[in-house]
Amino acid sequence: MTSQPPEPGPAPAAPDSAAEGTDSPRTPPPLRALAQPVRWRLAFATGLQALAALAAVVPFIAVSRLAERLTGQPPADGEALWPLVALACSSGFVALACGTAAGALAHLADNDLQLTLRRRLARHIGRLPLGRLTARGTGQVKQAVQDDVSALHTLLAHTLLDVVAVLTAPVPALAYLCTVDWRLASVSVVPLLLGAFLFRRAMAGAAVRMTEFGAALGRISAAAVEFASGIAVFKSFGRGRKAHERFVRAAEDFADFFAAWVRSTLASSTAAILVVAPAVVLLLLSLLGAVFVTQEWMTGAELVPFLLLGPAIAAPMGVVGPRIQQIRAGQAAAVRITELLHAPTLPEPANPALPDGNHISMRGVSFSYDGRTDVLSCVDLDLTPGTVTALVGPSGSGKSTLASLLPRFHDVTAGTVTLGGVDLRDIPATELYRRIGFVLQDVRLLRASVADNIRLGRPDATDEEVERCARAARIHDRITELPDGYASELGTTVTLSGGEAQRLSIARALLADAPVLVLDEATAYADPHSEALIQDALSALAAGRTLLVIAHRLSTIRSADRIVVLEDGRVTEQGRHDDLLAAQGRYAALWEAQHTPAPQRTPAPDRSDGIPHHRPAPAGAGRAADDIREGSAR
Structure with missing residues (x-):
């Protein structure tokens, strides 16, 4: 040395x-x-x-x-x-x-x-x-x-x-x-x-x-x-x-x-x-x-x-x-x-099969990241076509892990996940991602044109189809304000806010037109204005599709067809919002915790600049499932 x-x-x-x-x-x-x-x-x-x-x-x-x-x-x-x-x-x-x-x-x-x-x-x-x-x-x-x-x-x-x-x-x-x-x-x-x-x-x-x-x-x-x-x-x-x-x-x-x-x-x-x-x-x-x-x-x-x-x-x-x-x-x-x-790739099926329909069924599903401790244990769940299923529970309960099994981010340790009666592991990857899409909190955009970012799931889509999906996702007006419109290259001098990037990813999902969607609290980091636009975009995205929604704010999934409560990797409750509240179980406790008014505090005197120390929270905190349901009805 x-x-x-x-x-x-x-x-x-x-x-x-x-x-x-x-x-x-x-x-x-x-x-x-x-x-x-x-x-x-x-x-x-x-x-x-x-x-x-x-x-x-x-x-x-x-x-x-x-x-x-x-x-x-x-x-x-x-x-x-x-x-x-x-x-x-x-x-x-x-x-x-x-x-x-x-x-x-x-x-x-x-x-x-x-x-x-x-x-x-x-x-x-x-x-x-x-x-x-x-x-x-x-x-x-x-x-x-x-x-x-x-x-x-x-x-x-x-x-x-x-x-x-x-x-x-x-x-x-x-x-x-x-x-x-x-x-x-x-x-x-x-x-x-x-x-x-x-x-x-x-x-x-x-x-x-x-x-x-x-x-x-x-x-x-x-x-x-x-x-x-x-x-x-x-x-x-x-x-x-x-x-x-x-x-x-x-x-x-x-x-x-x-x-x-x-x-x-x-x-x-x-x-x-x-x-x-x-x-x-x-x-x-x-x-x-x-x-x-x-x-x-x-x-x-x-x-x-x-x-x-x-x-x-x-x-x-x-x-x-x-x-x-x-x-x-x-x-x-x-x-x-x-x-x-040499890292193991996603196994391709030896005898590929095509699903008959879009019904998703989980039977005896268990999953472990390290092969020792189960994050999910013996989960049974059905996602009927055209319905909204919400996953709720405390942090670390396994919500994101369960949702990640649908697009095969991971394969189950035990049990089966089927789509249209076929095990996900027997479906070719191209066919699987044609049927299952996802919109995550953390949006990843490519260093490419806006149009190419929207076309990611369908590279052969026409300009008219790209624009139609952008309008439905409430992002068309923002794109037209960019220097080169849909040809503007992201990642250089053109940047989008978090809410704008989220709406762009929704346009991408709309164009891909997958019948099954996984939504991971798409409005988590949005400001009230962006949240309203994202909710409108999600309503268009959800129409006629099967949704699995990871929800942290329970007010956003009141109208879901089924709410599934996870605790320590197990399903402890499931049903509709009103039924779960009446059961006075874990869901009711979570709802009560989120909707109990905070103790009133005496406001501090205004600062010299006229801005008070405490401000009320903005109204309209979330309405994803309600808008999704209304969009489906429309």
């Missing part, structure tokens, strides 16, 4: 030995397996680089021979010198040509590999269950697709050739010096051996440190993504300073860890760098060479090749720290990419 900070790029998340130790004897290491498509081009590039390194030594040997002939008695004439000059020039040209060709070939091979890997990752991620992908986190996916693939570029296009060069050049240099004077040649090896010893001490425990290093960088990446995606919500609640706390804390933890690591290795790593520094090696050989010359053990001309080639023998140790770090980072990046590529 050197005292230099790590070069940019992701660091390994696990020691190489641990990563490779999981491979069977017949399974190649992840890095070798990933580089398989370009292995022959990389091998040819390393061969060219080795030839370039060998050729680069020849001019120094030719110069030393020139010095010997010029200082000889009598001095050599021009005819004896020109062959050495020609050899020096031609070998220098060969070194330049081979080195350039090796770099170009390695970069072209790496470019093809990056494209292949990113395409493989994109295809594979597209087949992962959405629930597992969400659990992995966007920061980790971004690290694999972008940072880890870039780490392979550093390794294959740069570090590989650098390592070949620094390991090849000292061999012919040392061999030639041994033919001149074996004693001084032996001295030139001492800095290399001493540097290797000091470097080994500096690297003690590096595997564990590298694991912590990678984990710390992973936390920074995840916190940065969370900071960027959640800052608007924090600011909307007046907690803008809280938005960056996790990111700052992760950055500070990384700085503390890295500073402690550098302090623990500073002395030995600095010493390792100093003993192999070209100036130090040159000074050592100059002093000893002067002694050898004064003692007439060698001539001044024979000292010249040691001054020219001696520093190159110890040169590998001067760059070994950063290169080993880049190798470890590339190997660990290959492990993470391989793990993502």
Whole structure:
């Protein structure tokens, strides 16, 4: 380990030995397996680089021979010198040509590999269950697709050739010096051996440190993504300073860890760098060479090749720290990419079947995230076509988990979920998502035009169909105000508010025209004006469809055909609103808790700006199910 900070790029998340130790004897290491498509081009590039390194030594040997002939008695004439000059020039040209060709070939091979890997990752991620992908986190996916693939570029296009060069050049240099004077040649090896010893001490425990290093960088990446995606919500609640706390804390933890690591290795790593520094090696050989010359053990001309080639023998140790770090980072990046590529995809049915109708039935459904603790247990539920079913219950009761089973964000641990009499696992994914749609709280919009965002479920939809759905979702007027209307690209200079993005996602669901919809409290973050528009859009969306609604505000689902109360992953009550209130059970208690007036507090005096400390809550808190029912009737 050197005292230099790590070069940019992701660091390994696990020691190489641990990563490779999981491979069977017949399974190649992840890095070798990933580089398989370009292995022959990389091998040819390393061969060219080795030839370039060998050729680069020849001019120094030719110069030393020139010095010997010029200082000889009598001095050599021009005819004896020109062959050495020609050899020096031609070998220098060969070194330049081979080195350039090796770099170009390695970069072209790496470019093809990056494209292949990113395409493989994109295809594979597209087949992962959405629930597992969400659990992995966007920061980790971004690290694999972008940072880890870039780490392979550093390794294959740069570090590989650098390592070949620094390991090849000292061999012919040392061999030639041994033919001149074996004693001084032996001295030139001492800095290399001493540097290797000091470097080994500096690297003690590096595997564990590298694991912590990678984990710390992973936390920074995840916190940065969370900071960027959640800052608007924090600011909307007046907690803008809280938005960056996790990111700052992760950055500070990384700085503390890295500073402690550098302090623990500073002395030995600095010493390792100093003993192999070209100036130090040159000074050592100059002093000893002067002694050898004064003692007439060698001539001044024979000292010249040691001054020219001696520093190159110890040169590998001067760059070994950063290169080993880049190798470890590339190997660990290959492990993470391989793990993502091997993550289980959503199983496609061996014998696909098409559902007969849109009736949804859950029988004995249980689900566990970790395989040990059930989040859902023995749930029986029916969703009749054209009805609205609401899921209510305390936080952590399993509402979102149950709803996520319908679009196969997860597969059940036990029991069955059927659509039209066919198990969801036997329905092809394209057919399943044609029949089941969803509108979630957290809207994701692509960096594409507004029209393409609405067309996501039906890329072949006409402009007229897109506009019709946008009008029904109450977002058409806002789109026409954008600089380029439906052609405006989102994610650049065009941004939408939370309520506007929600209405755009409803237009997307309308265009997809799925007969079954999952709604996850689509108005949770909307202001009163946006909420009213979203409710109108939901009314249009719900007409004639089967709805499963996750409700947090019970006033929004009073008119639902069935209200299902979940507690600890089990169905404890179900029925209509009035019936559940009359039963005086858990639902009645939840309703009472939400509709008990808050204790009156004496208002504080107005501030100097005329704004009171306490304001009444806005009226009309929610009417989703009522509007949905009215829209269905219309």
